[in-house]
Amino acid sequence: MFEPVSLRGGEFLMGSDRFYPEERPVRPASVNAFLMDATPATNAQFAQFVMQTGYVTDAEKGGSSHVFVMTGGPVDLRQPSQWWKVVEGACWHSPDGPTAGLKHNPEHLDPDFARLPVVHVSLQDAKAYARWCKGQLPTEAQWEYAARGGLVQADFAWGNVFTPEGQAMAHTWKGSFPWQYSAENKRPAPLAVGSLPANGYGLYDMIGNVWEWTLSPFDLREQTQCPCSLPASDSRLWTLKGGSFLCAAEYCLRYRPAARIGASHLTSTSHIGFRCVYTDGPNLRTRV
Template identity: 45%
Template sequence: MTEPELVAIPGQTAILGSDLHYPEEAPPRAVTVDGFRIQPRQVTNAEFAEFVSATGYLTVAERPLNPADYPGAPPANLQPGSMVFRRTTGPVDLRHLSQWWTWTPGASWRHPVGPGSSIANRAEHPVVHVAYEDAEAYAAWAGLALPTEAEWETAARGGHEHADYTWGDQPERPGDRLANYWHGEFPWRPEPGYGRTTDVGSFAPNGYGLFDMAGNVWEWTTDWWAASEAASYDPAQPQFTVPRKVLKGGSFLCADSYCMRYRPAARRPQMVDTGMSHIGFRCVKR
């Protein structure tokens, strides 16, 4: 395999979190992080393909499902697949995300928007539809690891201790192109050049030389969403005892009108067995 490029992040005591936006980000807190190295870009389809070619690895989204693990699920939903974002035909009630997320049999990292799609023209896009164990498997093969939430956020801040954004204190101004998040009317009419993943490194790096720490795809970290694995289960879905890890960084679907989470402090939970068309990862070495 190609030797991975890594950027050194100095050990430091960083102020992580925020009390200015969403409640799950609070409180701001001082966290001491040892020095480590991190990939400057999200893992791409080309890099993941090299891993699969070398190992024969089959991602979670490509494996047959066990009906016993999904009681009550209709048979059509028990085919291998993943969750795919679909633009709506017009404005919708933003309280109901099922209007733009669709379980799609056959969707996987090889077929990012479902059967018939491919990564032929997306070699340098971040790999998506990777569950947590898929990201871990790649990292182990590459001699790397997934970052902790504290490592990831420290790196994302790029030396700006209290800044709201990876690039500083001020939001993006009209005409700027600072990150791949949703520009336009969500979830149906993006501005040209937005509304999908892009080649990694298409936007300027942060102060540490890291690309796409805001937007493009969410990234896996090793932290449980709550204090323990069991505590991280989704209380709204008690029938699914699937633990959740913390995702960081936001994605191409973060819209200011809906989900302003393309910021270092932002975080969201994700079931470890579920990839989506806006979730990827990058690795670290300690």
């Protein structure tokens, strides 16, 4: 069990001028003190929420969700529909769909599944969970401040070298997207939260593993093609941060604090999760 991390807040430089257009320009931003969950919300935590409230996710109501499926070889990366498939029955407790494996019972989760970040959650689902635990989703500024871990304009959450001294610091795509995967776990999927080192603030999985919802609208400035995202069907988009296990350096170098993409509030996929922040109450203590 990871305890929430208390962050002092303050001014910082947000965005980046070195990568994708939607991250520009670098500008000053500030946030007040807040607590943030040390990891993305897990299946175990979401199961507790569901058991106590009877909540039904948007994916369950709609009967399907988007699941990433590897292609048989190289494909045109301008066509995300080649690796995103709508799968009936795919939802948070059956992330690959009911025919791909065992449906997980919220009351008796497999321990390995319990530690994975919950996915197939829409923005509305994430907000409902946050209300239940007396928190909220972070704004984009809060999220990016936290992800930077106290570093100033570093490319990554731990510095400017992706794998310092050969050590993996984030769970991202390994191989040639979307058809060749060379990681030890043999298939592209989330890792248990906290499997890789924390950043300078003690926060895990801020980069890679799963994209995370924020409360901030995504402006409609030009966005470069991101092969790990879905085409938006809604004119109003919301900001996702952090990148995921599907981000590949050659086409989606978005596993960085400044990186951002937009998604419809109803978007539900196998690579989007969330974490909560807390800004009120007696437990708010500035980090020293």
